[in-house]
Amino acid sequence: MDTDRDETATDEVGVSTTRKTFALLEALKDEEGVTIADLTERTDLPKSTVYRHLQTLTDLGYVIERDGNYYVGFRFVELGEQARSRRVGYTAAKRAVFELGQETDERAVFIVEEDDEAVYVHRYGSLTNTMIGHRRPLHSMAAGKVVLAERDDDGVSRYIEEVGLEAITPNTITDPDALFAELERVRDRGYAVNNQEHMEGLRGVSVPVYTPDEDFLGSLSVFGPTSRFTDDYVHDELPTRLRDKAGEIRVTLAYG
Amino acid sequence: MDTDRDETATDEVGVSTTRKTFALLEALKDEEGVTIADLTERTDLPKSTVYRHLQTLTDLGYVIERDGNYYVGFRFVELGEQARSRRVGYTAAKRAVFELGQETDERAVFIVEEDDEAVYVHRYGSLTNTMIGHRRPLHSMAAGKVVLAERDDDGVSRYIEEVGLEAITPNTITDPDALFAELERVRDRGYAVNNQEHMEGLRGVSVPVYTPDEDFLGSLSVFGPTSRFTDDYVHDELPTRLRDKAGEIRVTLAYG
DNA sequence: GCCGTCCGTTTCAGTATCCGGAACATTGAT
DNA sequence: ATCAATGTTCCGGATACTGAAACGGACGGC
Numbered sequence: 344m345d346t347d348r349d350e351t352a353t354d355e356v357g358v359s360t361t362r363k364t365f366a367l368l369e370a371l372k373d374e375e376g377v378t379i380a381d382l383t384e385r386t387d388l389p390k391s392t393v394y395r396h397l398q399t400l401t402d403l404g405y406v407i408e409r410d411g412n413y414y415v416g417f418r419f420v421e422l423g424e425q426a427r428s429r430r431v432g433y434t435a436a437k438r439a440v441f442e443l444g445q446e447t448d449e450r451a452v453f454i455v456e457e458d459d460e461a462v463y464v465h466r467y468g469s470l471t472n473t474m475i476g477h478r479r480p481l482h483s484m485a486a487g488k489v490v491l492a493e494r495d496d497d498g499v500s501r502y503i504e505e506v507g508l509e510a511i512t513p514n515t516i517t518d519p520d521a522l523f524a525e526l527e528r529v530r531d532r533g534y535a536v537n538n539q540e541h542m543e544g545l546r547g548v549s550v551p552v553y554t555p556d557e558d559f560l561g562s563l564s565v566f567g568p569t570s571r572f573t574d575d576y577v578h579d580e581l582p583t584r585l586r587d588k589a590g591e592i593r594v595t596l597a598y599g
Numbered sequence: 600m601d602t603d604r605d606e607t608a609t610d611e612v613g614v615s616t617t618r619k620t621f622a623l624l625e626a627l628k629d630e631e632g633v634t635i636a637d638l639t640e641r642t643d644l645p646k647s648t649v650y651r652h653l654q655t656l657t658d659l660g661y662v663i664e665r666d667g668n669y670y671v672g673f674r675f676v677e678l679g680e681q682a683r684s685r686r687v688g689y690t691a692a693k694r695a696v697f698e699l700g701q702e703t704d705e706r707a708v709f710i711v712e713e714d715d716e717a718v719y720v721h722r723y724g725s726l727t728n729t730m731i732g733h734r735r736p737l738h739s740m741a742a743g744k745v746v747l748a749e750r751d752d753d754g755v756s757r758y759i760e761e762v763g764l765e766a767i768t769p770n771t772i773t774d775p776d777a778l779f780a781e782l783e784r785v786r787d788r789g790y791a792v793n794n795q796e797h798m799e800g801l802r803g804v805s806v807p808v809y810t811p812d813e814d815f816l817g818s819l820s821v822f823g824p825t826s827r828f829t830d831d832y833v834h835d836e837l838p839t840r841l842r843d844k845a846g847e848i849r850v851t852l853a854y855g
Numbered sequence: 856g857c858c859g860t861c862c863g864t865t866t867c868a869g870t871a872t873c874c875g876g877a878a879c880a881t882t883g884a885t
Numbered sequence: 886a887t888c889a890a891t892g893t894t895c896c897g898g899a900t901a902c903t904g905a906a907a908c909g910g911a912c913g914g915c
Contacts, residue, residue: 357655358902360616360873365659372681380891389875394893399613403621404714411892415682417711417718420732423679425628426671428729455673458660462673473684476676614873616902636862645904650864667863 363388367396368406368415376412423476427464432560435595436552439563439588440465447565447584453552454486455561459506461487464561482522483511485537485549486562491522492529493551493559499526514540534582535562539569546572550585555597563589619644623652624662624671632668679732683720688816691851692808695819695844696721703821703840709808710742711817715762717743720817738778739767741793741805742818747778748785749807749815755782770796790838791818795825802828806841811853819845 363386370385371377379397383390397413400406407416428434436453443451444467452474453465460478481487481502491499499522508517516522529535537547547566554560563585566572611618619642626641627633635653639646653669656662663672684690692709699707700723708730709721716734737743737758747755755778764773772778785791793803803822810816819841822828 356658357651358616358620359900360614360902361620361652361655362659363873364614364617364620365661368678372678375685378891379893390892391875391877391894392873395613395873396617399617402612403618405621407713414685415678417679417682417713417720417732417734419675420679420682420718420720421734422624422628422671422732423673423676424729424732426673426676429631429670434729457663457673462676464673464676473680473690476673476678476680478673478677615871616873619902634862635864646863647865647904647906648902651902 363392364396364400367393367400371406371413371415376409376414378411378413382413430554430560432552432554432592432596433464435592436561436563437465438595439552439592440467443563443565443585443588444468447581449565449567449571451563451565452486453561453563454484454490454549456481456487456490459502461490479541480506480509480511482506482508483515483537483541484564485535485547485566486564488526488529488535488537489549489551489562490559492526492535496523499523511541512539512543514538514543516540532582534585536577537566544569546577548572548577548581548585550582550589552589552592555593560592563592619648620652620656623649623656627662627669627671632665632670634667634669638669686816688808688810688848688852689720691848692817692819693721694851695808695848696723699819699821699841699844700724703837705821705823705827707819707821708742709817709819710740710746710805712737712743712746715758717746735797736762736765736767738762738764739771739793739797740820741791741803741822742820744782744785744791744793745805745807745818746815748782748791752779755779767797768795768799770794770799772796788838790841792833793822800825802833804828804833804837804841806838806845808845808848811849816848819848 366386366388367382370382374381377385379390379393382388382397383393386393397406397408401408401413405416405418407414433453433455440451440453450468451466452463454461455464456462457478459481461481461484463474463477466473466475479487481490491502494502500519503519503522508519508522509515510517516525534548534550537545537549539545541547545566546569547564549562549564552560552563565581565585622642622644623638626638630637633641635646635649638649638653642649653662653664657664657669661672661674663670689709689711696707696709706724707722708719710717711720712718715737717737717740719730719733722729722731735743737746747758750758756775759775759778764775764778765771766773772781790804790806793801793805795801797803801822802825803820805818805820808816808819821837821841
């Protein structure tokens with residue numbers, strides 16, 4: 344038999360029961376009000392296993408059952424908020440996002456990297472449809488480029504290798520060399536731009552946010568339709584405005 | 600040996616491995632940047648068990664490890680947001696809370712009941728210190744009284760029996776009869792008041808929010824210091840203002 | 856520079872407990 | 886009244902979870 348360093352078999356590390364639990368939670372998340380039958384089908388675990396797990400989760404209060412339908416419970420909000428306020432800077436960024444949104448009257452977000460993905464942490468803009476918690480590929484967004492620009496070439500290469508440069512739109516950077524060049528530009532300018540690389544018709548600008556002791560926190564961004572996001576606006580006004588706000592966060596962290 | 604129907608032993612229903620997992624997560628939540636040693640102590644599970652579980656959780660991406668310290672990951676934000684937008688009404692309430700906060704220049708919240716507790720779902724007010732996801736006893740808050748007022752006497756009795764009427768402040772209603780009377784008043788008036796029953800120096804007003812088909816969604820509240828929350832304000836202006844907003848939510852749900 | 860301590864990682868055997876097929880109960884629809 | 890579909894319970898069997906113990910590495914004190 345071939346030496347099975349072919350990673351496929353060995354990756355089942357740790358506790359498989361827990362994996363089942365979270366597989367169920369993910370399945371719950373994807374749809375509104377799911378029944379046991381739905382879940383057995385969607386996870387192809389046997390009915391009795393699904394039943395037992397859900398019983399545990401509802402007993403713990405993490406899953407809610409209302410007349411036969413199961414829902415993810417609010418206990419996860421508690422856990423999530425813990426993550427969102429893990430670092431003081433995250434809370435400071437919340438205010439910055441709000442103010443940015445108000446001042447520019449465009450969408451503003453604060454984004455953090457986790458597991459090589461961009462996670463929306465704070466957001467200003469249309470009150471419905473919060474993208475909070477959503478995850479996106481780093482290389483397709485201004486905010487993500489800012490994250491990648493913090494890494495050295497080795498780090499970026501590793502990202503390219505492990506995640507790949509999937510094309511989200513026709514404009515997405517998919518060529519490694521182009522990405523390296525773009526990141527160098529980001530480092531030079533101190534801000535990153537996204538020109539319909541993540542969504543057609545949308546441009547964005549992003550700057551890094553640092554703590555007083557030069558720790559990278561995340562990226563602060565503004566984005567909007569190409570019609571309003573002219574070259575001047577994107578390369579002139581917004582970068583300085585964003586840098587100002589990033590600076591304010593830093594000051595907030597340094598003094599009260 | 601005595602017949603052990605003494606419930607103490609039997610409540611371990613379902614999957615005990617999952618219980619361990621969530622015990623660990625709760626321990627993680629309570630403190631910033633926890634090490635394996637910390638967790639073994641806090642959960643008194645053996646070191647190797649903690650290790651194995653954390654390995655699984657980080658592998659799944661639900662827990663983050665950074666130089667020896669473990670943190671709850673942003674994946675929980677995703678799950679939590681699912682709960683927060685479970686019903687369309689919840690998102691509609693978000694806007695209402697925001698507007699209410701702006702108009703009154705006081706703290707405003709939207710609260711939902713889960714497992715006989717009040718859960719903060721949306722909040723307007725001091726940008727730091729979000730209480731989102733926090734859980735409080737129903738009987739000590741205006742919003743909670745609104746929830747209880749939706750139940751019949753049997754339902755309320757069950758609440759009293761199972762949860763109890765703990766005193767949070769000297770003003771908290773701890774007498775069942777007093778609670779029944781208070782709830783009757785709430786039903787009559789259509790709004791609930793909280794007079795320093797939850798926190799000294801704080802008064803609050805709350806009204807129920809219904810969907811177009813008369814489903815109870817949650818409660819919309821405004822609260823603030825006793826100095827500003829005079830009797831007139833609390834019993835006159837705020838109730839009508841709140842009822843208006845609750846009505847708007849309902850209209851939003853009915854049409855676009 | 857050595858030793859002791861603490862902490863994370865790994866190993867391993869035993870068995871608790873998780874699993875899942877299958878039977879049973881319940882509901883609802885035709 | 887019958888049937889189908891779903892939720893609940895039961896139970897034997899083996900998986901895989903557990904936890905004691907040993908290992909290795911890092912750190913700090915002396």
